[in-house]
Amino acid sequence: MRLSSRTALAAAAVACATTLAACGSGMSDTGDDTLSVVASTNVWGSIAQAVAGDRVEVRSLITEPSADPHSYEASPLDAAAISDASLVVYNGGGYDHFVDDILDSAGDDRPAVVEAFALHESGEHSDLHAGHDHGTTGSDEHDTTEEHDRSADAPDAHGHEGHDHSGVNEHVWYDLATADAVAHAIAEQLSELDPEGAAVYESNAAAFHENLHYVSDVVEGVSKNHGGAPIAQTETIGYYLVLGAGLDDRTPTDFTNAIENGTDPSPAAIATTRQLLLDDQVRVLIYNPQTEDRISREIRSAAESSGIPVVEVFETLPEGVDYIQWQSATAESLAAALDSAS
Known part of the structure; x- marks a missing residue:
């Protein structure tokens, strides 16, 4: 992964998240009963939206096709969005480290999360074969x-x-198997947050599969x-x-x-x-x-x-x-x- 001199701004973003939420960040206040899903990049945002369907709108923080997520510097508004989200979907593994920084600052108030890299490392894969060994042998x-x-x-x-x-x-x-595991994990998390929509989320995850x-x-x-x-x-x-x-x-x-x-x-x-x-x-x-x-x-x-x-x-x-x-x-x-x- 590519490292950058983003430490100072990331720290400022984390520090400002609570303040922005309290004194008005410019984000709409949708109320406690409205789910909000935030993804670090539009890659994971696309998968989250495929599962959420029309029930929840997903916001992706990094959307610019020419952007380099390795060197992305979170803004205070990004920090507030993550802190206030019902569910955060991100890559992990140090790739989008700004998300970990903001989540860590939330303490016990951190939102539900789906971390793709953690699912990958856990071996929670689907029956999709792409991305696996195909019978070759390594050490x-x-x-x-x-x-x-x-x-x-x-x-x-x-x-x-x-x-x-x-x-x-x-x-x-x-x-692809990790992407599939992420979709099903999103469906599970959204079903817990919104039991009435569980059938929709599960159906959408199955369609994605x-x-x-x-x-x-x-x-x-x-x-x-x-x-x-x-x-x-x-x-x-x-x-x-x-x-x-x-x-x-x-x-x-x-x-x-x-x-x-x-x-x-x-x-x-x-x-x-x-x-x-x-x-x-x-x-x-x-x-x-x-x-x-x-x-x-x-x-x-x-x-x-x-x-x-x-x-x-x-x-x-x-x-x-x-x-x-x-x-x-x-x-x-x-x-x-x-x-x-x-």
Whole structure:
């Protein structure tokens, strides 16, 4: 995850939350009986809205398609929204740490929460197969989620070293099974808060599950048709997509870790990554446009000059699409890119 100098503003936001609520923040006072759901990003907000349906309006704090959630600085209004919410849905795992800061400040008055990363780590996955091992084997000592997922620092099925990221990969919205678990957890929480709407929430979560199967089938198809195909990434936003599709990430760990942390990779790591593309050692480059810099743009140029397809992955929803549409388009783009490179 990318760290920034947001500590002072985050602290100010937390300190101002109670004051704003007391003296008027500009937010409408909907009353004690009205549910309010706040999501850290529109990715989790989209899933929450799919479950909430017409009964509850979900507010997402980070919605700008060009935004980088790693470096997001919470405003006092954001802090007030989280503190006053009935339910907060967020990524966790240090990805949207400002939410943890605000929740911690609430003490016993903290709202109900659904944390995606905690669900992922607990192994509470659905029967969706994308984002899991697909029968490949890794080192058992790294299997911390009942064989649902390899640890981020485990060797992959093809013998290449995985990515450290301090022992975790927090980008769990690309793990479809975790997204499904989040939807069902939201339904459970909303049913407790609004028993009269329980049947609606449960039905909507079931519909979300069924819609996820299309995306899962596309990813399963990539695994079936291109399993083991070598790819490169500028950073490991799409780690769980790559894992679910059974692809072989050849990118040097030093390169992806540096890009992920907002630092410059070593000259050796840059040269090795560029050579993968110039020598046609990989079939696809997975690229995050939201955090591009001079180095990542150079890597993309190397891929394009070699005729290697570039598949873009994002950290927030593009404008005008929901989570299912977004993940469907991403999986289809990956499948098409690998088909064209065959």
